[in-house]
Each structure stands twice: as structure tokens, then as C-alpha cells.
Amino acid sequence: MLSAAAPDLAGVRPARLSPNLLLWLLVAVSALTLVTPAEILATIDHLSVRDTDDAMRLAEVRDLVMGQGWFDNTQYRFVPPEGVPSHWSRLVDAPMAALLLLLTPLAGQALALGLTAAFWPLVLLALYAVVLHRGVRRDFGPQTAILAIAAALQTFGLTLQFAPGRVDHHNVQLFAMLGLALCVIRGGGRAGIVAGLVTALSLAVGLEALPFIAVGALFLMIDWVRRGRERLPAFLGFGACLAVAAPLLYALQTAPHLWPVAACDALSPPWLWLAVGGGLTALTCAATDRRLATPRARLAFAGMLGSLVVAGFVAFYPACLGGPFTGMPRLVKEKWLDTVNEMISLRSFVAQQRWEIFAFYPSLLVASVVATVRALRGAPEHRRYFAVAALFLWPGLAIGIGQFRGTYIPMGILPLVAAPVFARAIALAAPSAIPPARRLGAAALALSLISIVWTLPFHAAALLRPLEMEDRAGTALRCLTPEAVTPLADLPPGTVLALIRMGPAILLHTPHAIVAAPYHRAISGLVAGIEGLGGSEADLRRHVGARGITYLVACPGQPALDLGPEKAFATRLAEGEAPPAWLEPLDVPGTFLKVWRVR
Known part of the structure; x- marks a missing residue:
């Protein structure tokens, strides 16, 4: 009876995995091994982040959630009492603040901030992968689209921007520029509109992508010059949408009294001039397209309009020709x-x-x-x-x-x-x-x-040579870690003078104010950090008095740059030289940092 019921397996081939499924398995393995559980847990539990900008961004998001105004992006614990106004975009803060508000009732604010820092970059990476897959699939099919995700997960310079704790704005810009490139490839009115939107978002977030935006805009314009009405929708959609979206996003994230104020390091009137001028150029070209019968005529007309836009920028905003670090x-x-x-x-x-x-x-x-x-x-x-x-x-x-x-x-x-x-x-x-x-x-x-x-x-x-490599990396980063900085929170709140790179970590992990941090809008703080820590005792004392500094913090093994032929006074202190009477050494349990209170 059993033999009669048994199926006939003769000629049956074993099941085979499809090539696409194998590739998806490769992608899954790459994604799961991209970061270690220890890295994620360190970000969640200790707010261990990769960069000074990540620490400053988290401090900014936390301040927003705790009640600081949407249009008030001043960091008041940075060069107190006036504080330093940030040029960063609230559009990057907003989704993280929303995630933090959502998680806080469930996990408490400290853990919620860690969860936000750990998983927000991974959410962006997933969105990047979806857009990349769709864009490549349209031109090359599903298998190549899967390989595109596999390639992305093996591109160190890409995955670095989406690692847990990487909450700076570069990953948002990278995502936006991928969208712009794919829209330019696709062409057509709808793609042009989306290209204008992601370009406006990129400009609102920061100006680092300006060269790539210019390349995309020129490509769409030249495409219209060469092919005429057939390629007009993409050029028109991009220009018109950018001209509308960029001012709207600017107004959304900028206090009304600052709308007319020009800034070379962030979206403001100089860059809106280019965005709106470019949009008007596209609209004018579209309106006169029927009269421009040859590529030469279209090129001359578009070139004339573009030259007027650029000439206006040079005439009205010459300071911005020198870049964001003028003065x-x-x-x-x-x-x-x-x-x-x-x-x-x-x-x-x-x-x-x-x-x-x-x-x-x-x-x-x-x-x-x-x-x-x-x-x-x-x-x-x-x-x-x-x-x-x-x-x-x-x-x-x-x-x-x-x-x-x-x-x-x-x-x-x-x-x-x-x-x-x-x-x-x-x-x-x-x-x-x-x-x-x-x-x-x-x-x-x-x-x-x-x-x-x-x-x-x-x-x-x-x-x-493990010891040499490890020592080089450790010296550069160990003073920025939560383990080094968090014990300072046990001291009564005050104003800290420390290495420039340590500033954001102190803001994030302690209640103290800081004088020096790596941001070009805080020149006075940068000067205090450079001269105070890299100069003589007189230099240090001058900046301590001028800034009302409470604590001096030094990082052993990572001294400040010496300004003169002699070793800096702060470095000598960190190496064990006896402090003067106006500095009181403090023993802060749990940290290897050297700390003094100003008497």
C-alpha cells in the first residue's frame, strides 16, 4: 500500500534558486553585515557618533524638541551669552525631531535620542536604495538594479554617510543628487518637476551640491538647445519648479525678519537669485521656443539670459564669489x-x-x-x-x-x-x-x-603593524568619545575651553557651555581655541578672562597646534607641568582628560 501511494520522482529536477533571488540574498547579507550590533548599541546607549557635526546636529534637534523656536536656530551654549546662529537647515532637524517626539513617551528622551541617531541614517539608506533600484531598473532591468544596491553597499564613501549616528546633512544631499541625476537621465516634464523639487531641497539643506546642480541644469538646457521642443518639458519643469520651491523652502525655514539678509553659506537671497533667475530663463525659453528654429538661435538666446542672471549675481552679491568663508x-x-x-x-x-x-x-x-x-x-x-x-x-x-x-x-x-x-x-x-x-x-x-x-x-x-595604526586612530578620536566627555557632566555647569573638535561632544553630553567648536560662524570662539590653547600663559589668561571661562580641559596626547617656537602653555599643563595659582586642578572620576577650574 505504501509503495502504491509513493509519488513517482523519476525525471523530477531539484528546485533551483533564481539568479535574482541569489542576488537579493547577497544584498541581504551585505546589509546585515554593514554595521556591527556593537556600533548600533553604542549609538543607542551612549550617543556615540562619528563626527563633530553629528554631535552638534543631535544637540540642535534636542533643543528643538525641548521648546526652542523653529526659526530660532541659535545655539545659546556656544560662545555664551549671545550664542552662535547656525546656518543649518531645520528641514533636516524636523524628521529627527518628529521621531524623537514619537519615541520619547515609549523610551524616555535619552534612549529615544539614541534610537533616532542610530536608525534615521538607516531609514535614509533604505530610501536611497529604493530610488537607486527604480532608476537603474528602468534602463537596465531588474537584475542590474539589484546589483546597483549591492554595489552601493560595497561603496565605503557611500555607506559611511548612512552609518548609525551619521545624522549630518550630507546623506540627505547625496540622496537628493541621486534623484536629480536619475530625473535628468529620464527626461520629460514629470521628471523635470521632480528634479526641481529635489534640487530645491538640496539647496535648502546646504550649498555643497551647487556644482552638481549647475551640471544638471546645464545638461537640461543644452539638451533643449540641441533637440528643441522635444526636450523642452524637462528643462521647463525643472526651472519652473525650482523657481517656486526654493523660495518656499527658504521661507519655511527662515525667520521673516531674515528673509532679505544675504548669507554666502546658506540658502538666502544670493542663491535664490540664481534659482529664480534660472527658472525665469527656462520659462522665457519656453515662451519663445517656436521662434527659435535652430540650435544656434536657442543657444544664443539661452546664453544671453543666463549671462544676465550671472551678471546680476556678480553685481549684487560679489562677496559670495569668494565662497562661504569670506572674512x-x-x-x-x-x-x-x-x-x-x-x-x-x-x-x-x-x-x-x-x-x-x-x-x-x-x-x-x-x-x-x-x-x-x-x-x-x-x-x-x-x-x-x-x-x-x-x-x-x-x-x-x-x-x-x-x-x-x-x-x-x-x-x-x-x-x-x-x-x-x-x-x-x-x-x-x-x-x-x-x-x-x-x-x-x-x-x-x-x-x-x-x-x-x-x-x-x-x-x-x-x-x-596593528599598534602603530591603532595608536594613530586612537589619538585622533579618543577625546571626542562619550566615555571621555560624559564624566564632565558631574561638574557644576560652566563654560568650557577645550580643543576645537571637542566642543560639540561637550554640548551633547554635558550641561556645560563651550567657547570653541569647528564652525566658521563662531570666529571669536575659534580664535580663543587657537590662541588660548596654542599660545602662551598670557594668551590663555586673556581669553579666559574675555570669555568668562569656568573650566579648562586638555586632551593628553592630542595637544593644540603651537603658535610660536615654544611649546604651548596648555600642552605643558597637559604633560604634567604645575599649574599657576589661577588654575585649580580637578580630579574628575571616569575620564582621562585633564581638567582645571579657573579661580
Whole structure:
């Protein structure tokens, strides 16, 4: 009876996983191993964040939730009593504040802030992956779209911006610029409108993406110049939507009495002039399109209007031609700005033997070259796709050679190029008559677009010289950790003078006020940090008296830059020199920092 009921399995093949399912499994493994549980728990439990800007952003969000006004973005514990007005966008604060308000009744404010810091960047990464998948799928199909997500998760410069605790605005801008690039690739009126919206959002959040916005706008304009009415909807939709959305977002996040005030470091009248002027240019071109019968006529007309917009900017806002750091004293530029990581050049990184840069520049260069070649010689139906990718990659690489922060946004564009290369390498790897050399070449090209591959020799070096590598990293970061700073909260509230990079961590983890922090709008605080900690006893005492400083905090092993030929007085104190009578040494349990109270 049993044998009669048994099914006939002859000829039945075992089930096979589809290639797409295998790729999704690869993506899942990459996502689950992207960060360790320890990193997430450290962010949740201790507010351990990666950067000074992340700490300052969390302090800003917490102040907003605790009742500080929407239009009042002054940090009053920074250079008290007047405080320092931030140029950061409330549009980035808002979703985190909403998440914090939602979680606080369930977990308490401290834990809710940690949960917000840990998971908000991961939410943004998920949104980025959805947009990336949809954009690549439209041009290359579902398998290549999955490979795009896999490539993104292996791009160190990209995942770094979405790591737990990375609540700064760069990830929002990166997300917006991916949206702009995909809209420019797609074309059409609807895509143009979305492009205008994400561009306005990017401008409201910060001005770092201006070169990429200019590239996208020029591409849409030249596309109309070449093809005429067929390509007008995208150009018109982008310009008109940007001209409307940028002023609305500006008004939404800026106090009315500040609307006419020009600022070179944030969205304000100078940049609204360009946004609205560009929109009016697109509208005027659309209105006269029928009369402009040739590409030459369209180019001359658009060029004339664009020149008027630029000329007005130069005439009315000449100070902004020098960038966002106008009026910065030479001392602050040399001793602070030129030492900030995101402002350092490739040459300086090499001179300092900071080989972590290999996770950025080589893969960007390969992606730029591949995109250019495919735009010029690839399949006709994909040339626009690669042309737009190349136009976003090359400016970022060029800017990044001079200032490291130029690499941030193109790292978000790199997966657009990597995914088709991966797909081709997989296709050539299948049994076929393709010569082995060609297969190996395709595989090597694919590997060269994975940024972490370029760092493998330096990881090997770190294994051979672990103490040296670990000591270098530890010295640079240990004084910014919650473990170092949080014990200071046990002291009665006062005003602290510490290393410039320590300022945001002190704001986040203690009730104290600070004098120095790495922000260009607080020049007086930066001068106090540089001269007070890097100069003589007289320099330190002068700034202590001028700023009403209560505590002096020094980081052993990470002294301030000496201003003169002699070792700075604060550094000598940190190394054990007896303090003068006007400084009282304090024993703060739980921290290795050196602390003195001003008598």
C-alpha cells in the first residue's frame, strides 16, 4: 500500500534558486553585515557618533524638541551669552525631531535620542536604495538594479554617510543628487518637476551640491538647445519648479525678519537669485521656443539670459564669489580650516600617509572613465544614462582632489556605473566562447569599482603593524568619545575651553557651555581655541578672562597646534607641568582628560 501511494520522482529536477533571488540574498547579507550590533548599541546607549557635526546636529534637534523656536536656530551654549546662529537647515532637524517626539513617551528622551541617531541614517539608506533600484531598473532591468544596491553597499564613501549616528546633512544631499541625476537621465516634464523639487531641497539643506546642480541644469538646457521642443518639458519643469520651491523652502525655514539678509553659506537671497533667475530663463525659453528654429538661435538666446542672471549675481552679491568663508582671519584659516578633514586636499592626505583615501579616489576615477567611454561608444540607448553619470562624477573627482568633501556626492552616483559593469562581468563569466582574457578583464574592471578592494593592501599593513595604526586612530578620536566627555557632566555647569573638535561632544553630553567648536560662524570662539590653547600663559589668561571661562580641559596626547617656537602653555599643563595659582586642578572620576577650574 505504501509503495502504491509513493509519488513517482523519476525525471523530477531539484528546485533551483533564481539568479535574482541569489542576488537579493547577497544584498541581504551585505546589509546585515554593514554595521556591527556593537556600533548600533553604542549609538543607542551612549550617543556615540562619528563626527563633530553629528554631535552638534543631535544637540540642535534636542533643543528643538525641548521648546526652542523653529526659526530660532541659535545655539545659546556656544560662545555664551549671545550664542552662535547656525546656518543649518531645520528641514533636516524636523524628521529627527518628529521621531524623537514619537519615541520619547515609549523610551524616555535619552534612549529615544539614541534610537533616532542610530536608525534615521538607516531609514535614509533604505530610501536611497529604493530610488537607486527604480532608476537603474528602468534602463537596465531588474537584475542590474539589484546589483546597483549591492554595489552601493560595497561603496565605503557611500555607506559611511548612512552609518548609525551619521545624522549630518550630507546623506540627505547625496540622496537628493541621486534623484536629480536619475530625473535628468529620464527626461520629460514629470521628471523635470521632480528634479526641481529635489534640487530645491538640496539647496535648502546646504550649498555643497551647487556644482552638481549647475551640471544638471546645464545638461537640461543644452539638451533643449540641441533637440528643441522635444526636450523642452524637462528643462521647463525643472526651472519652473525650482523657481517656486526654493523660495518656499527658504521661507519655511527662515525667520521673516531674515528673509532679505544675504548669507554666502546658506540658502538666502544670493542663491535664490540664481534659482529664480534660472527658472525665469527656462520659462522665457519656453515662451519663445517656436521662434527659435535652430540650435544656434536657442543657444544664443539661452546664453544671453543666463549671462544676465550671472551678471546680476556678480553685481549684487560679489562677496559670495569668494565662497562661504569670506572674512575669515588668516590665523583661523591656517590653524583650523586647512586642517579639517573635509577641506584637506589629496596631496595633503598622501603627505600625511593617510591611506584610507584609497577607499575613495581610485574607484571614482575608474567610474568616471567608464562612464565617459560608455557615453561616447556604448549602446545608443544607454548613452544618455552614462553621459549624465559622467557629468556628475568628473566635477566631484576634480573638486575632491582639492577638497576631500568633493567626493561625497559622486560616491552616491558611482553605483549607477558599477551596476552595468557588474552585470556584464557576470554575463561573460557564464560558459561561452568568450576568450578568458576578456572575461578576466571584465572581472577586474568590476572589482576596481568596489571601493573597499583598493584598501585591502592597507588593511594587510594594519595587521602587520596593528599598534602603530591603532595608536594613530586612537589619538585622533579618543577625546571626542562619550566615555571621555560624559564624566564632565558631574561638574557644576560652566563654560568650557577645550580643543576645537571637542566642543560639540561637550554640548551633547554635558550641561556645560563651550567657547570653541569647528564652525566658521563662531570666529571669536575659534580664535580663543587657537590662541588660548596654542599660545602662551598670557594668551590663555586673556581669553579666559574675555570669555568668562569656568573650566579648562586638555586632551593628553592630542595637544593644540603651537603658535610660536615654544611649546604651548596648555600642552605643558597637559604633560604634567604645575599649574599657576589661577588654575585649580580637578580630579574628575571616569575620564582621562585633564581638567582645571579657573579661580
